[in-house]
Amino acid sequence: MNRFVLDKESILQAAENAIRRYGPCKTNLTDIAKALSVSHAAIYRYYADKADLLEAVTERWLARTFRSLDPIMRENARPEEKLRHYLQELCRTKRACAATDPEMFENYAVLSEGSSRALKEHLHHILNQMESIIQQGIHSKAFIDQDPRQLAISVFIATSRFHHPAFASEWQNPDIENRLDAVLNLILSGMEIRN
Amino acid sequence: MNRFVLDKESILQAAENAIRRYGPCKTNLTDIAKALSVSHAAIYRYYADKADLLEAVTERWLARTFRSLDPIMRENARPEEKLRHYLQELCRTKRACAATDPEMFENYAVLSEGSSRALKEHLHHILNQMESIIQQGIHSKAFIDQDPRQLAISVFIATSRFHHPAFASEWQNPDIENRLDAVLNLILSGMEIRN
C-alpha cells in the first residue's frame, strides 16, 4: 500500500504538483487531498487555510529557486562586478522560471499582486544581500558613500523591468539581456567612484 | 434644437465623456451614439470600428495631457537638469492622471496592455524628446559620449516603476517623489562627465 504519513511536507509537495498540473487558479484543496488519499478537511490540521498553504508552497519554492544567488555572495570579485552578477543572476532566474516553470511562476506572480508575508520576506532577503555587497563596495572605496540600504532599493527599483512579473511578457525579447546590461552600466557607473 | 453637425471631433468628445462616466470597460458605441442623438451605425461613417475610435480618443488625450512636457524642452537649463525636470514632469503627470482622471487613465492603461499605434507613437515622441536633451548634453560635454537613443531607452526603462501604469498603485506612497529622485541621481551621475 502506498500509505503516506500525512505531514506538512507531503502536503506541500502535493500542492506543488497540483499547481504544476492545473495552474494556480484551478488548484483546489479537494484535488490536493485526493492526490494524498485523504479528505480535504484533513489538510486543515496542518494549515490554517488555503492562503496559508499557498504561502508555504511559495516560500519553499522561492528558497529553492533563488539559492543560485548564494554562491555569488561568496564570490571573490570586485563589488561592482559582484553586484552586476547578482542582478544578472536574479533576472536570469526569473526569466528561466517564467519560461520553464510557468505555473509556479504564475503562482508567484498572482501572490505578488496581493500582500504576502513570504514575498515581503523574500524581498527583504534580496535587499539584504544587495545591501551587503554595496556595503563592501563602500568600505573598499569602490562605491560612493551613501546609505547602502537606500542604494540597494534604488538599484532594485531601476531594474524592475527585468525582474518584476508584470513585465514577464517582455522577457522573450532576445535583446533583453543587453538592455539589462545597458541599465546596469548606467547605474553602476553612477555608484562607482571614478579615478 | 441642440442639433450637432456630426463629425469626428464631436464623436471623440462624446466618447471621452462616456469613458469618464462609465469607465473604459463599460463604455459602448450605443451609449456614445445616444448622447449624440444618432444611431450607433452613424459612427461607422467616421471611424472604422470601436478600436479605431478608442485609439483616436487616446491619441487626443495623450497629446493634451503631455503638452506640459513641451515647455521643458524649451527651458534654458543645463541638460542634466533638463532631463531631470523632464522625467519628474513625465512621472508627475502620470500620477496626477491616475489620481484625478482615473477613468481616462484606466483607458490608457488598458490600451497599453495591447499593442496600440497611438501608444507606440507616443512612446517614440517621449524617447525623441529625451534623446534630444541627451544629444545636447553630449555636445556640451556634460554627458558621456554614447548613442543618445540607447541612453534615452535605458533612462526610460530604469524609471519604469514611476511611469508605467502597472505600478500605479504604488504612486500613492508619499515617498514616491523621493524614490524617483534617488533613482534619477544614480542614473544621471552615471551619465555625467565628472570633473
Next chain:
DNA sequence: CAAAGTACATATTCTATCATTTGTAACTTT
C-alpha cells in the same frame, strides 16, 4: 449622392440558477 436610419447576423456580456469549494463542528476509530 451624401448622410443618416433600419434591420439583421454574429459576438459579447449579463443574469439567474446550479454545482463546487472552502471552512467548521461534531463524530469515529485506534
Next chain:
DNA sequence: AAAGTTACAAATGATAGAATATGTACTTTG
C-alpha cells in the same frame, strides 16, 4: 487524545439562456 472522517453552511465559480453590443448591408431622406 491524536488523526482522521462525515456532514453541513457559506462563499465562490461554472453554465446556459436572455439581453445587449458590434459590425454590415440595405433603405430612406433631403
